[in-house]
Amino acid sequence: MRNKKHNGYHLDEKQVVFLRQIKLIKEYKKVPPDYKGMVTMSINQKKIINDKHLNGLKQSLKKIDNKLVNLFNFPKLKKRKNKKIKRNTKSKFIKIRPFKEIYFKDDLLTKQENHKKYLKSGLWKRKRIFILKKRGCKCENCGYKPKQKFELHIHHRTYRKWGAEQQNHLKIMCKDCHNKLHDKYTVTELEDLFSAGKNPKV
Secondary structure, rough: OEEEOOOEEEHHHHHHHHHHHHHOOEEEEEEEHHHHHHHHHHHHEEEEOOHHHHHHHHHHHHHHHOOOHHOOOHHHOOHHHHHHHHHHHHHHHOOOOOOOOOOOOOOOHHHHHHHHHHHHHHHHHHHHHHHHHHHHOOOOOOOOOOHHHHEEEEEEEOOOOOOOOHHHHHHEEEEEHHHHHHHHHOOOHHHHHHHHOOOOOO
C-alpha cells in the first residue's frame, strides 16, 4: 500500500518470492533489459519506488503473461470486486508449482547441512509428492511397488541444478536400488552418465 510520504509501495515477502520465481521462467528472456532492472530493484529493495517503477514492473509481467499482472496483486489493483478473480488466477499459478519454485541455499551452512535442510523442507516434500503422483508409486529401476510410499526414494540423477531441479533430474527408486546405485558409482560418475544421456545400471 502507498504511504502518505510517497515512499513507494512496500512489498511483502510473498510478492518478493513471486518476483524471484518469475525470473526463472523461460519467457523472462523476452523482457527488455530496462524492465528486468526494475524487477531486480523490486526484489532487492522490497518495494516499488514510484509510479514509473510500478508501470515498468507491470510491463515486465505482461511480456511474460498478462495473467501475472493480476497474480502479483499490485497496489492499484486491490479492489473488492477483483478478489474473486485473483483467487482463481492464483490457484492456477499454484498448479505449475512446485517445479517453478527454487530453494535458496544458506551461505552459512555447508553443502551437507544445506542438503539435509532442503530434504526436510516443504518444497522438497511437494516435489516428492508431485513425482510420485505423476509417475506412480513404484521403483523406476526394478518395478517394485511397496505398500507404503515412504519406502520409495527420490534419486537425483544430477546435482547441477540442486534446489531448482527439473522433473527429468529426479528418479523414483526403492531403497535397495538407490543404495546399490550409490555404492557402485560416485556422484561425478553419475553426473557424467546423465550428461551423456545414459542410465546407470545397478
